[in-house]
Amino acid sequence: MSNGFQKKVGSTLVLACLFSSNCFLAAPMKKEADVWSRPKSDRKFGNWEEVFSRPTRLEVTAFLTGYVFTGPSILIDRENPKTPEDQKREQWVPALSxxxxxxxxxxxxxxxxxxxxxxxxxxxxxxxxxxFNAPCRSEKGRDSAGQLEALKISNQQLNFVLVSHLHWDHIGGMEALRKRGPVRVLISEEEAKDASRAFGVFHGYSSKALSFDFDLSILKKDQFFEMPILGSVHDLYGDGSVWIISAHGHTEGELAVLLNASSGPILFTFDSSHLKAGFENEIPPGATVDKKKSVDIISRMNLFSKTFRKVRVVYGHEPTQWKKEPTISLAK
Ligand SMILES: [Zn+2]
Incomplete structure (x- = not known):
C-alpha cells in the first residue's frame, strides 16, 4: 500500500499536494480510489426530492469516543441574545466518530x-x-481504533477517514488508527491550507497533531456544486448516498455530511453547530474564524431540516443526543 505517497498534514508536502491536480490520483490505488476525484460535471441530481427518492442502504454506527469539558467560548456564542441561559456554562460534551x-x-x-x-x-x-489539554475523559477501548478492533474491521477494510476539520477532538483517534496500518484521510482544500499555515495554532490546530503521517486526499473547491438550500456540496460516490457539505465558519474548511440512508437521511453538522440550541436558534459557535459564514450555513441546514422533516440532525457535541453506550447504531 505504501508507494511513497505518505504525507504530513501541515507540512510543505500538503501545499505541494494542494497545487497538484493529481494529488489524490497519485495516492495508493484501491478499487474506489478515484471516487472523490470526480469533477462536478458528473452531477446526477438537481434537487433533494430526487436524491431522497433514491436512498442507499447505508449502515451507520456512532462511536462515542469520550467526553470533553468545554463551554460557550467554543460551543455557542454567549453574547447572542438568543442563547439560552442554561447553555452559558461549561459542561462535559460527547466527542464522536x-x-x-x-x-x-x-x-x-x-x-x-x-x-x-x-x-x-x-x-x-x-x-x-x-x-490543547482541555479536560477530556474516556475509557479504554472506546477510541475509534479500539471500537473498530472490537468489530473486527481492519484498516485494509477502511477506505478512508473523512475529517470534518482538524481540531484535536476530531483527529485525536488518528494516531491509534495509523498504528494499525495505512490510513487515508480526506479533508477539504481550505482546511488543509489553513492548518498548514505557520499561525495555524491560533485557529486551534496543534502542530504536533498535524505532524502525523497520513495518506492524504484533498477535496478541491471545484469538485463542489450548488444544490438547493444547502449550497455548495459534493456527491462523493456520484450515487447520491454520501453528500459532503461546505460548512465553513467554525474553521476555514469545516465540512458537514448528509447520508441518504434507506432508513432516513442523516445530517451531521459536526462543529458547524456544536449544540442543538445553536442549530435551532441559528446561533454560531463561540469559536469561529468567520461568524457570518457560520450563521449562514447553520441557517441553511436549519431550513433544510425544516423543509425535509425526515432528516435526522446529529449535532457536533450535543450532550442530550447521546446515552452512555460506546457504540450506537444510527442506521441499518
Ligand atoms: Zn469538536
Missing part, C-alpha cells in the same frame, strides 16, 4: 474522535501536544 458502510464501496469513518486514555481514564495528549 461514525462508522459508515456503503453496500458497494465498503467502510469509511467520519472523524476519529478523542485519543485513547491513560491508566486514570484521562485522554492521552502525549501525541497532541500541551496546548
Amino acid at each position: 461514525y462508522l459508515v458502510k456503503h453496500p458497494e464501496n465498503g467502510y469509511f469513518l467520519l472523524d476519529s474522535g478523542v485519543p485513547g486514555v491513560d491508566s486514570e481514564n484521562r485522554c492521552d495528549f502525549s501525541l497532541i501536544g500541551p496546548l
Whole structure:
C-alpha cells in the first residue's frame, strides 16, 4: 500500500499536494480510489426530492469516543441574545466518530474522535501536544481504533477517514488508527491550507497533531456544486448516498455530511453547530474564524431540516443526543 505517497498534514508536502491536480490520483490505488476525484460535471441530481427518492442502504454506527469539558467560548456564542441561559456554562460534551458502510464501496469513518486514555481514564495528549489539554475523559477501548478492533474491521477494510476539520477532538483517534496500518484521510482544500499555515495554532490546530503521517486526499473547491438550500456540496460516490457539505465558519474548511440512508437521511453538522440550541436558534459557535459564514450555513441546514422533516440532525457535541453506550447504531 505504501508507494511513497505518505504525507504530513501541515507540512510543505500538503501545499505541494494542494497545487497538484493529481494529488489524490497519485495516492495508493484501491478499487474506489478515484471516487472523490470526480469533477462536478458528473452531477446526477438537481434537487433533494430526487436524491431522497433514491436512498442507499447505508449502515451507520456512532462511536462515542469520550467526553470533553468545554463551554460557550467554543460551543455557542454567549453574547447572542438568543442563547439560552442554561447553555452559558461549561459542561462535559460527547466527542464522536461514525462508522459508515456503503453496500458497494465498503467502510469509511467520519472523524476519529478523542485519543485513547491513560491508566486514570484521562485522554492521552502525549501525541497532541500541551496546548490543547482541555479536560477530556474516556475509557479504554472506546477510541475509534479500539471500537473498530472490537468489530473486527481492519484498516485494509477502511477506505478512508473523512475529517470534518482538524481540531484535536476530531483527529485525536488518528494516531491509534495509523498504528494499525495505512490510513487515508480526506479533508477539504481550505482546511488543509489553513492548518498548514505557520499561525495555524491560533485557529486551534496543534502542530504536533498535524505532524502525523497520513495518506492524504484533498477535496478541491471545484469538485463542489450548488444544490438547493444547502449550497455548495459534493456527491462523493456520484450515487447520491454520501453528500459532503461546505460548512465553513467554525474553521476555514469545516465540512458537514448528509447520508441518504434507506432508513432516513442523516445530517451531521459536526462543529458547524456544536449544540442543538445553536442549530435551532441559528446561533454560531463561540469559536469561529468567520461568524457570518457560520450563521449562514447553520441557517441553511436549519431550513433544510425544516423543509425535509425526515432528516435526522446529529449535532457536533450535543450532550442530550447521546446515552452512555460506546457504540450506537444510527442506521441499518
Ligand atoms: Zn469538536
